[in-house]
Amino acid sequence: MITQTSQKKSGRGSTWWNITAGMRKSLVQTQFAQGWSWTGIGQNGMADTLTKEQRSERMGLIRGRDTKPELVVRRLAHRLGYRYRLCCSDLPGKPDLVFRSRRKVIFVHGCFWHLHNGCPNNRMPKSRVDFWKPKLESNKKRDTRNKIKLSRMRWTYLVIWECETKDIETLKARIAGFLDDESN
């Protein structure tokens, strides 16, 4: 069953629908644990037994959006009185917060997915290193390319790492400092 579905993962083919909710749930979990289909799971593939919160959290993990650290930063920026848009697809790297009139963006990066150097949250998994290493390294390279593109477009960016969202006071000062600085 898993093999069948994995062949069809991009198309959400009929095989997906012919299986029961319970099987679907275990399939999603398997896929997610294995990591090979996390961009391919659509909302239709989510198990029906999840609560709304669980579902949104799971989808957040899968899509890489609306995960907690991003919410912390969004709430903080909002509370500080800055108005932003979410993730504009016309900008390189789809920044998490876009301050268009200031030509500034903020990325909130997960330490694991974006390979935060020297961070304890960024430990390479012990198994399937041959899968994870190139995947994570290519994420990192893509981030670098996107930052270069943004700079060329005369946008400035701030990267906030997941592990930096715990210290709210410091975070607040960083966000305000970045957005108020008119020299960049």
Ligand SMILES: [Zn+2]
């Ligand atoms: Zn980190």
